[in-house]
Amino acid sequence: MQTARVGATTLAAVFAGSTCVTGAALAQEFPAKPIRLIVPFAPGGGTDITGRTISAKMADTLKQPVVVENRTGAGGVIGAEFVAKAPPDGYTVLIGTPAEIAILPHMQKMPYDPLRDFAPVSLATSSPLILVVHPSLPVKSAKDLIALARTRPGLLTFGSAGTGGVHHLAAELLKFSYKLDMVHVPYKGVGAVIPDLVGGHISLTFSSMPPSMPFVASGKLRAVGIAAPKRSAAAPQVPTLSEVGAPDLFVSNWFAYFVPAATPPAIVGRLSGEINRTLKMPDVREKLLALGLDTLGTTPEELGRFVREESEKYGKTIKAAGIRLE
Secondary structure (H helix, E strand, O other), rough: HHHHHHHHHHHHHHHHHHHHHHHHHHHOOOOOOOEEEOOOOOOOOOOHHHHHHHHHHHHHHOOEEEEEEEOOOOHHHHHHHHOOEEEEEEEEEEEHHHHHHHHHHHHOOOOOOOOEEEEEEEEEEEEOOEEOOOOOOOOOOHHHHHHHHHHHHHHHHHEHHHOOHHHHHHHHHHHHHHOOOOEEEOOHHHHHHHHHHHOOOOOEEEEEHHHHHHHHOOOOOEEEEEEOOOOOOOOOOOHHHHOOOOOOOOOOEEEEEEOOOOOHHHHHHHHHEEEEEEEHHHHHHHHHHHHEEOOOOOOOOHHHHHHHHHHHHHHHHHHHOHHHHH
């Protein structure tokens, strides 16, 4: 019996060692062909900008192209579903956002389970949402905007990158917090919202900083508040919404990488390492920071915990505010 136990132990050790070697070899061999990065929103938004900035540098170190593919629709769900059902080999990657990962699952039936069907890779960047208005609106601050909305019930319109997305949720929370009557105008991505706001076709929107800040700088849009606990280094002149009495209105748009759930851990680790290495490059950090994006970079385990916390937070908020899909 003693001999049998020793033999079994030795066999287990050999098997474990061979598994580690196989995993290491797998990571070294990967990638052997181009990687597809699925952006579930239209070009021009924070998701797209983050994905393209990181992909360009990753291609240099991976020695394979990282091809960005915009698969839009249903508030990010179409692109996310495509990745969830893709072969788990590391060659199809999602750059996800709160919408399709942490918000919509609390508002509708989903074609995937975000906590079960994805393997987290790395939390790449985060950006607080900024409240921007057309300059023709007679407001200089979020406080002015709230007062104006109360005198014009049902007349102000707010755009979003899609029903159920983080931009939509932020505006609904503002409505809920101050009992405002404003009309939602959903679009198929931030890239369509901002031009319509600049053109005066809608009154306001909550936006990630990358697509909106150039227009704020040129005077074509006016920033009146940031949905964050403190002012942003990218726009220190813009007060937080909490400064006008909405202390719980903290909404950030984050961008994180995911692969199909059954992807080998060695490949997940390789992708995570390359993404995090890219995020530390000075030129990458400077470019993203200039757009209002904080560069992060986490382990897969850290992203997994973060996503669960975000899902729980948004679930409670949606229930409390009674937010429903239109």
